Amino acid sequence: MRAVFLDRDGTVTKKTSLVVKPEEIELEDGAAEGIKMLNKSGVKVIVVTNQPQVARGLISEDGVKKINDKVQKDLMKRGAHIDDFYFCPHHPEQYSDVPEHAKKYRVECSCRKPNPGMILEAAKKYNVDLTGSFTVGDRTVDILAGKNAGTRTILVKTGVAGKDKKHDIKADYECDTLLNAATLIRNLIKTKAIILAGGKGERLLPLTKDLPKPMIPINGKPVLEYHINLLKKYGVNEIVICGSYLVDKIKAYFGDGRKFRVHIDYPGEKEPLGTGGAIKNAAQYLVNAENIIVLNGDVITNMNIGSLLRFHFSHSGIATVVLRKTDHPIDSDIIKINEKNEVTKYIGRGQDIHKTANVGIMVLRTKILDRIPNGISNIEKDVLFKLLNKEKIYGYLSDAYIKDIGTPERLKKVRREFPLIS
Ligand SMILES: [Mg+2]
Ligand SMILES: [Zn+2]
The missing domain is CATH 3.40.50.1000 (HAD superfamily/HAD-like)
Known part of the structure; x- marks a missing residue:
């Protein structure tokens, strides 16, 4: 209660x-x-x-x-x-x-x-x-x-x-x-969270041989635990962790979430479904929710997700994607927004004109579940940005610390920087 x-x-x-x-x-x-x-x-x-x-x-x-x-x-x-x-x-x-x-x-x-x-x-x-x-x-x-x-x-x-x-x-x-x-x-x-914990983390081998990427420790705690604490801090305590690779290691650590004072469900994927497929596959755990905040398991952040959620609640878009200014557009997902924060164009990688990049954090209205196809899909490319002509999608600019741990160099940097700011 x-x-x-x-x-x-x-x-x-x-x-x-x-x-x-x-x-x-x-x-x-x-x-x-x-x-x-x-x-x-x-x-x-x-x-x-x-x-x-x-x-x-x-x-x-x-x-x-x-x-x-x-x-x-x-x-x-x-x-x-x-x-x-x-x-x-x-x-x-x-x-x-x-x-x-x-x-x-x-x-x-x-x-x-x-x-x-x-x-x-x-x-x-x-x-x-x-x-x-x-x-x-x-x-x-x-x-x-x-x-x-x-x-x-x-x-x-x-x-x-x-x-x-x-x-x-x-x-x-x-x-x-x-x-x-x-x-x-x-x-x-009415908001639930999804943490996307799939992905084999091949670029981080051998570290990820026995450990799923989101379980990699930063200052002694797995990345996922930071996500859970952040969600909890802002009042979201029903969490779905999606993944297939070594997901049992995640379950063994977090269980049903009780120890962390949250509730965690694991839909389980027989094969990796991509980000869109994973969200669709979690639908049974999202009944009664109106909004879903989606965090990528290989991104670490201390951002004020409370402000993000309030932005989303007060805008009527089908989705709000978190963007940050980037100085390396070559390997970022570039997204263009207008002065009203509406996403106008999905540009993708390798462009250097519009320097706001997708960071892998978004809030979705649950009606999007009907628009995600069964099977493998990417939530941005195959779902969200195909809806751009029909639905409003907002970009939420953040200058908070949001970094991915996808390569050994980035992981090293995060391990050095994150403990100082969190
Ligand atoms: Mg009083
Ligand atoms: Zn008293």
Whole structure:
């Protein structure tokens, strides 16, 4: 079960702190629509809120519950609901002027954010997969709590909009409103990943005699593990690894993904099907997905795939291909784009006029599966670029570190450079 953990004040509702009366509750713009969308997406929506005014003696625990009831009532009027509310009534500091009845709340606790206590307790109750879940809030304390609990994090620009600067932490994503955050979460839930791990790596022999190329270690970890960590970081945790050559070595290391807190499927190919064929062959594992992010197993990168995914979600193309400026067009796949980032021409190798090159990372809408022929094919040459007259394909320019390890020289370079930047 996935969950979305929402801060209350400044995220779901307008007043950012010290709420003591139900009449003070006013929903943030778009909050009801956003929560309704999350309700429909099949995730648990759980409020986790610090209410230190209880420890100040300004309100009782019952009073907090009444305010939460008002939030729920207002949301329900608009077709949305919160599945559960958790609040921390504590505050660790001692003041001399705290009323007698509130003194018991002046304690160090494990529930006050940025501690993950409330999130962990809810996760236990609802059997939540934290890696596949999100924490959304308007303060750095929310982001840190979400991170401490092992969830993805989204800072919203309502409430204090992260300007509290209390903790030096960056959220995985930033969104203007809760509605935008909910839309992003919905899209991420509908995104699966394919890692293309085929290819014999003949240019890397003898290294690849017993090891598939994506299992080659960089700084002690296989290339594939970097891919999995990157996908996980941005909220994509359902992964399909396609390959035939020595794929058992990959399975032996990653298994069903549980150890890495993701879910991994292996469609298996009796013979190498090419990149297009491999994607088509994985179709049975992509049911319910709307988007597929495809990573090449012999490319290593630290790129912000969150930005790539958001670009793709906000453009209606059948595909978004990642491009980078290249100074060696002779051995690159050159692709031309216009000023609107639409791919206008696939040029291929050996040309030196348009210097944006394909890097082997793309996001596809799943409807493309119907356009891929059975059998062997190349996803770019045989599928995508044959659709250029009928469908929009976008190019996403990235200047991140994206390098392939296809030859001994390139592998050596990556082994030298990548540990320094990752
Ligand atoms: Mg807040
Ligand atoms: Zn507490």
